Amino acid sequence: QKEVEQDPGPLSVPEGAIVSLNCTYSNSAFQYFMWYRQYSRKGPELLMYTYSSGNKEDGRFTAQVDKSSKYISLFIRDSQPSDSATYLCAMRRNSNYQLIWGAGTKLIIKP
Amino acid sequence: NAGVTQTPKFQVLKTGQSMTLQCAQDMNHNSMYWYRQDPGMGLRLIYYSASEGTTDKGEVPNGYNVSRLNKREFSLRLESAAPSQTSVYFCASSEGGLAGGELFFGEGSRLTVL
Numbered sequence: 001q002k003e004v005e006q007d008p009g010p011l012s013v014p015e016g017a018i019v020s021l022n023c024t025y026s027n028s029a030f031q032y033f034m035w036y037r038q039y040s041r042k043g044p045e046l047l048m049y050t051y052s053s054g055n056k057e058d059g060r061f062t063a064q065v066d067k068s069s070k071y072i073s074l075f076i077r078d079s080q081p082s083d084s085a086t087y088l089c090a091m092r093r094n095s096n097y098q099l100i101w102g103a104g105t106k107l108i109i110k111p
Numbered sequence: 112n113a114g115v116t117q118t119p120k121f122q123v124l125k126t127g128q129s130m131t132l133q134c135a136q137d138m139n140h141n142s143m144y145w146y147r148q149d150p151g152m153g154l155r156l157i158y159y160s161a162s163e164g165t166t167d168k169g170e171v172p173n174g175y176n177v178s179r180l181n182k183r184e185f186s187l188r189l190e191s192a193a194p195s196q197t198s199v200y201f202c203a204s205s206e207g208g209l210a211g212g213e214l215f216f217g218e219g220s221r222l223t224v225l
Contacts, residue, residue: 002153006153043115043201043218044214045216046213049213088153088154090154098169099214103150103152103153
């Protein structure tokens, strides 16, 4: 079983919809949680960074961490065609600096 | 801003051939990394260099070697390529090492081993 599970999609939604992307993990020691966005044939770029539990908002994006359920989410409001990309979650422990990555969810926003 | 530059962008090799992937960053970052990305597997760390003069193995180092040539450059070498090394390779850099800071990625090098 992988340490981090992420549905590969594709997830296809109409423009303007609210999108929910999720990852589950098995290691309760993970403390740092990240979302990266990767456009086709490009490298990933950091979107959101959260420590421990709670919510973090940045414009149309909200990252949510539920450590009791070992579940993290990324919400995108008022989705745009330019949001079409693969979204990768990543996480790590305090004591081990290696990032563990989800496989990524491909998101398609239809105009 | 160039950021992280990888060369070559595409390469086709035959089994047993060798090659070196080059990476350079212009952000004065201390730490550099090599990842491979395979469908359904996520990113997996091959090697990293926390600072100039040091290198350490990551999750999947077998079949690879690295050289941190200077603060800017970090190369990845395949001594005897195998079909299992067909992948997209990403170089990344960060200011604070694995412990902190955003990773900045290059655009990737797509390698096919026949």
